[in-house]
Amino acid sequence: MLARGNHRDAHSANRSGHNGRMCPRRSLPAFLFAACAAAIWLPAYAHDGSPTARSAFDPAKVQETSFGRAGDPRHPDVVIEIRMSDSMRFIPSAVSARKGQTVKFIVNNDGKLLHEMVLGTAQELKKHAELMRRFPGMKHDDSNMAHVNPGKTGEIVWQFTQAGEYAFACLVPGHFEAGMAGTVVIK
Ligand SMILES: [Cu+2]
Secondary structure, eight states: OOOHHHHHHHHHHHHTTOOTTOOGGGGSSSHHHHHHHHHHHOGGGGGGOOGGGGGOOOGGGOOOBTTBEEOOTTOOSEEEEEEEETTTEEESSEEEEOTTOEEEEEEEEOSSSOEEEEEEOHHHHHHHHHHHHHSTTOOOOOTTEEEEOTTOEEEEEEEOOSOEEEEEEOOSTTTTTTTOEEEEEEO
8 A cells, every 4th residue: 555645745846835636525335426416517627627737646546447447647557648640549449458557548549539438337437428419518627537628638547456348438418429438448
């Protein structure tokens, strides 16, 4: 385990005491759904959602989910580069890693449209996509996703704590439906 005091000290030195985008609502268990619902019903959710705050990893606030948890960006075991394009595909669309590994996904947007990579279980992603269809303007953000503007690069650092087959998708309305999805196999 990390020495929490040391971590916090390093943290505040780097970030001038900004406590990042951590939001109490993240502690809800069904967090994919919760993040979306919170964004719809509680507009204040987006108040601290600056993209740079994503780097504020705090092990004390990491939530275990059915497909793992946010990983420490300073200690990835594997780096996987993923490209997104307006052909509504991820390249590669199938990736794998081993149980327990922290994977840093470097996500490039080669297109002219906004794309995003959202990690989850196939079932959760489907539910989330349905919400995005019903509320196209809604904001959603969490450590299992990266919204990437055209020509830019984003990242997700995720620790897969259990073996299984997981998924990722672009949930910009219409994109998932057009086939913009992939799989992550954890052995
Ligand atoms: Cu997309």
